[in-house]
Amino acid sequence: MESRILQLIAALRASGVRVSLAESAEAFSAVDLMGIQHREHFRLSLRTTLIKDARDLPVFDKLFPLFFGNGEPPMMGGNPTDDMTPEEAQMLADALREFAQSLRQRMQRLMNGEQLSKQELEQLGQMVGLNQTDDLRYQEWMAQRMMRALAFPEVREALRELMEQLQQMGMSKERVDQMREMIQQNMQGLEQQIKQFAGERIAENLSEQPPGDNLDNLMNRPFHALADDEKKILQREVKRLAAALRTRIALRQKRAKSGQLDPKLTIRASLKYHGVPMEIKYRNRIRKPKIVVICDISTSMRFCSELMLSFLFALQGQIRKTHAFAFINHLESISEDFSGSDADQAVASVLWRMPSGHYNTDLGWSLDNFNNDYLDTLNGQTTLIIVGDGRNNYNDPRLDIFSLMTRRAARTIWLNPEPPVMWHGDSDMPKYAPLCNNVLKVGNLKELASAVDQLLSA
């Protein structure tokens, strides 16, 4: 039992749930306390100690039954031959004789409602390569393949024929229907058994996988070289990084004091010394930056922008005001979408509203939109951030507007995934770059995190 729990924990870790050593120890003491007789209590004691985030609950709910069964044996319909009259049994035997040897055996077992043995399942699994699979999404597919290896479709077909034959041979209709019903149930039971086995085996493979695989690698991988599921992992990582950054920035903001005297606090502190101001208190200088961010969300830049936006909105508390805009061929304000707390969903809704076309990025026109509608968001306290590759499809870069914007903003920072050596072709970067205070290369998550840190440290 203990090793089974450990396997579950390993599988949880492999699926991206953070389980600490203290938490797994906690799980064991909880199980000690609650015992394992009561299945629901057992499940809850594991869940409450191991899972600390509502988003991880589905992962647990999926993995738990794979390691500890789902509490009920697969449904078997029973044996239709039990209550047959001798004539009927004879009929069945005659009908069966018509089929090939191997198929006959299969059908016989189905009719007897026998389950597959462990060994047989093992063999089947090997045949379809179940042991190399460690992704739960393949559970259904693997089960399908195992059923095919058992010749399920043929058996099903053969059974149908058998029933017809029996009817022709003169067995009563309800009798045949009853038999069909039972066999159907037996078949479903088998299917369930196979599915459960496939899930269990995959989950075991998952638990043997080394945990936290190559997260460091992922952080250093360029954005465009990421697969979809890796992006998911990174999204989670962004949350964690943002939390770490937030604490750091909050501390920095708390410690930053200006020279201005705070009379109220000083008098309060002086009470300790009979009214003599021994401790001078200073006013907190709140230097939370105001940010205007303009993101390119065309296909090439999408993921980088997405991460940047998740970052900014996870840091909401440390920023005074954020105005966010997105553009492909025109500019739209997207601050509204982020009023909720979930950045993932917000990003998705923006992307749904502004689907990207083909080579239609137009930064110049987007800047013009900004100039007309939103220029008042920029003032002497604002940091203007542009996330984009500056590739403008040979449209007018509208440097006039851009320089006006940079003059209005306190600072302008450009985040570009491309290094300067690649600024050629339709890239207008060489023209924009001199107008910015800072151009940072953010090709991967690590660079992005350090860019955000720099941004908020000034």
Next chain:
Amino acid sequence: MNNPFESTGRVKTSLNSQKYIASDEIATIVFLAQKLGKPLLTEGPAGVGKTELAKAIAGATGRELIRLQCYEGLDESKALYEWEYSKQLLYTQLLCDKLNDTLGKADSLSEAADKLAQEEDVFFSSRFLLQRPLLKAILCDQPTVLLIDEIDRADAEFEAFLLEVLSDFQVSVPELGTLTAKHRPFVVLTSNNTRELSEALKRRCLYLFIDYPTLQEELAVVRLKVPDLNPKLAQQAVEFVQKLRNAEMRKSPSISETLDWANALVALNAKSLDKQTLEDTLSVLVKHEADLQKAKRQLMAPPPGRGKPDEYGRFSGN
């Protein structure tokens, strides 16, 4: 000694006696938290009864409930303790003569200082210590239930400070020394999940996610808390609320709103959920103008299938 929390079944019945309907899940986890002596972190949408749970636990165990409401900018002096300077000053002024008496007999300055030092403890005794919730929970003679409400609203630094207190339940006050808890309080933290809590805090707690209740559970709560509502109407009302929750709302109605609504229905002496009653009372249940419109439309005209209601959603987005 009669401990109301000696088995999960007992937990459930004793919470029930406090008019809190606990599911098996809640009862089991509360039982575990109490046995393991761990803080209980409850998360879930607003108004599903997280705070109520702490109150019910306090009621069921007969312990005092000490509540610390978190907010942005909450710091140690508001949560732990503070010296009551003004009282100290007042005492010094009033006791001036007495001090003169004591010190006047001294021959030299150093002797006077020594004498004063002997009396020093008077001014830094617990008499002048203003106890805030955390210290109160630690110093209380009886076991208590400490409710730290909406921890997600406090700053990250406060969370770090809380960690120290929660791990060993002792506090050091420089003037008095280390104060250790006589009884470990049962700690309940609640969070509305407006921000991610730190891993370290989560690690130390047991986790309980309370979601919106099922139809049966909610009906049971309504019947228990608003017994005057006629059963058939209660059934209809809860079904309606459940339906609203499935619709995309800016703020889904939670149990507390269902109860308010049920009370409103009783107050208005409603006989059935007809159009007029709904028009009058719906604003108790739904708090956003956009949601209100949506709820009304959904109710007045039974869903015409897919397609039409979307039109509204598209325009409300911007």
